[in-house]
Amino acid sequence: MKGSGQEDTHRAIERVARESYGRLVAYLASHTRDVGNAEDALSNALVAALTAWPRNGVPQNPEAWLLTAARRSFIDLVRHRQVAAASEPTLQLLREEREVSSSAEFPDERLKLLFVCAHPAIDPAMHTPLMLQTVLGLDAACIAHAFLISPATMGQRLVRAKTKIRDGGIRFEIPQERELAQRLDAVLEAIYAAFGIGWDDMAGVDQRGRDLAEEAIWLARVLLQLMPKEAEAHGLLALMLHCEARRAARRGLDGRFVPLSEQDCQEWSRPLIEEAEHHLVEASKQRRAGRFQLEAAIQSVHAERARSGGIQWNAIMMFYEQLIRISPTLGTRTGYAAAVGEANGPEAGLAVLDGIARDDVSTYQPYWAVRAHLLQRLGKTPEALDAFDRAIGLTEDPAVRQFLLQRRGH
Amino acid sequence: MQFALLIYESPEAFAARKSDGTDPYTGAWRSYYKALVEAGIYVGGDPLEVPETATTVRLKEGKRRVQDGPFADTKEQLGGFTILELPSLDAALDWAARCPAASLAAVEVRPLAPAAKLRITG
Numbered sequence: 001m002k003g004s005g006q007e008d009t010h011r012a013i014e015r016v017a018r019e020s021y022g023r024l025v026a027y028l029a030s031h032t033r034d035v036g037n038a039e040d041a042l043s044n045a046l047v048a049a050l051t052a053w054p055r056n057g058v059p060q061n062p063e064a065w066l067l068t069a070a071r072r073s074f075i076d077l078v079r080h081r082q083v084a085a086a087s088e089p090t091l092q093l094l095r096e097e098r099e100v101s102s103s104a105e106f107p108d109e110r111l112k113l114l115f116v117c118a119h120p121a122i123d124p125a126m127h128t129p130l131m132l133q134t135v136l137g138l139d140a141a142c143i144a145h146a147f148l149i150s151p152a153t154m155g156q157r158l159v160r161a162k163t164k165i166r167d168g169g170i171r172f173e174i175p176q177e178r179e180l181a182q183r184l185d186a187v188l189e190a191i192y193a194a195f196g197i198g199w200d201d202m203a204g205v206d207q208r209g210r211d212l213a214e215e216a217i218w219l220a221r222v223l224l225q226l227m228p229k230e231a232e233a234h235g236l237l238a239l240m241l242h243c244e245a246r247r248a249a250r251r252g253l254d255g256r257f258v259p260l261s262e263q264d265c266q267e268w269s270r271p272l273i274e275e276a277e278h279h280l281v282e283a284s285k286q287r288r289a290g291r292f293q294l295e296a297a298i299q300s301v302h303a304e305r306a307r308s309g310g311i312q313w314n315a316i317m318m319f320y321e322q323l324i325r326i327s328p329t330l331g332t333r334t335g336y337a338a339a340v341g342e343a344n345g346p347e348a349g350l351a352v353l354d355g356i357a358r359d360d361v362s363t364y365q366p367y368w369a370v371r372a373h374l375l376q377r378l379g380k381t382p383e384a385l386d387a388f389d390r391a392i393g394l395t396e397d398p399a400v401r402q403f404l405l406q407r408r409g410h
Numbered sequence: 411m412q413f414a415l416l417i418y419e420s421p422e423a424f425a426a427r428k429s430d431g432t433d434p435y436t437g438a439w440r441s442y443y444k445a446l447v448e449a450g451i452y453v454g455g456d457p458l459e460v461p462e463t464a465t466t467v468r469l470k471e472g473k474r475r476v477q478d479g480p481f482a483d484t485k486e487q488l489g490g491f492t493i494l495e496l497p498s499l500d501a502a503l504d505w506a507a508r509c510p511a512a513s514l515a516a517v518e519v520r521p522l523a524p525a526a527k528l529r530i531t532g
Contacts, residue, residue: 148500148503148504148507149500149503362448362449362450363449363504386444388441389440389441389444389445390441390444390445390448391441392437392438392441392442392445393441393442393443393444393445393446393508394445394508395508396507396508396512398510398513401438401510402434405434405437405438405441408437408441
């Protein structure tokens with residue numbers, strides 16, 4: 001029986017680690033601005049828990065126990081590493097602070113940590129990796145794989161970003177009202193960048209895809225806990241939940257790729273769709289439209305097919321028109337072209353695509369996938385074959401590549 | 411700067427060399443090549459004959475040692491190379507991920523070394 005008791009303890013540690021990691025790092029870092037040492041201190045505390053808890057039992061307040069251990073470790077680390085002398089007052093503060101006995105007694109500073117991770121002074125490419133590491137505790141190697149960067153390089157970039165936070169005067173605070181909207185955009189964008197596929201109809205796969213969907217949804221939930229009235233945070237979560245609801249339907253039994261319009265709605269997850277719709281309703285109560293709400297609304301129209309059997313392309317087209325006004329990205333314009341192609345015919349769709357500069361699309365796979373699809377519908381074979389080649393050549397996913405090769409024919 | 415993509419292939423991929431060119435692997439390569447050329451980054455490259463055709467030569471203490479087969483005895487073997495002109499390693503890694511060989515075996519990305527070349531060629 002001892003074995004299973006130990007297993008329970010390990011599970012308890014895992015659970016506390018997962019749920020409290022970001023809270024504890026945020027708390028330690030917000031006092032010290034030293035994210036790197038805060039993470040190391042928490043790692044040490046978790047290792048200590050692995051020895052102490054099986055022996056003495058899981059403490060009444062595991063989070064408070066970890067915080068105390070992490071705080072001691074932090075002091076040792078800073079002293080040992082002799083970081084800037086300026087940190088001495090902070091250390092004093094940490095030492096003098098009374099020990100907390102429950103998690104309710106220390107404030108949740110994760111929102112500040114999220115804003116720090118997506119601070120304009122930090123390289124935008126590092127916003128998402130920083131969040132994944134500091135709030136969720138993902139290791140550099142795992143993040144590196146998702147971002148197609150070597151683990152050593154990712155490790156260095158993360159360290160550099162954390163040094164900048166510590167020494168660059170980046171403050172742990174919620175931005176002022178006048179810059180809040182812009183700063184929040186960066187946080188939402190970084191969370192979305194961790195998510196899997198942006199959209200994948202007609203095998204135009206928008207490769208923002210990092211396939212850390214579960215992590216991205218977790219981060220969005222954290223953000224919503226902290227900003228429950230933020231319309232775009234609801235919009236972002238709704239968007240991701242709608243896409244996540246279709247995960248199983250995106251692949252056939254044999255692993256082949258199934259585009260959105262051909263997916264079996266029965267395989268979509270009802271609970272996730274309902275949750276997504278709930279967040280869209282919450283967002284609309286705030287009466288502040290935004291990019292993520294519009295993208296979620298488009299996915300919501302697709303989800304409607306489960307009930308009505310058809311796709312309201314006119315509605316999708318309209319949402320894209322609004323979206324282009326706010327965010328005229330390559331992805332938005334390509335998605336609009338696809339919707340126009342369905343609503344008003346392939347020639348109209350192609351006209352939209354022709355309005356996008358060719359230089360911008362040389363490595364943008366969805367553009368070529370949509371173009372190939374529209375040209376094929378018009379029967380323009382040589383041009384369609386060329387567009388298929390571009391789309392296939394730019395595809396990372398073997399299943400999508402296979403699908404496009406089949407559509408292309410010879 | 412220029413990067414070499416060293417294409418490592420599995421025995422199954424090498425087997426596709428025997429086909430008439432209508433197999434999906436060769437089709438994927440045809441599209442990939444077109445995408446490289448159209449993106450304006452293709453410098454050059456070639457496939458290599460299958461590893462069974464390789465012969466490896468060493469001189470040990472002045473004596474010729476000839477080994478039948480490739481230099482490294484591994485399941486996945488060098489099957490070709492592509493040289494690309496790209497602004498950064500990140501861009502090279504993106505193109506390596508799109509290479510049809512990446513999901514079957516591996517693609518090694520190496521920057522070319524123009525300084526070393528200059529020391530040799532003068």
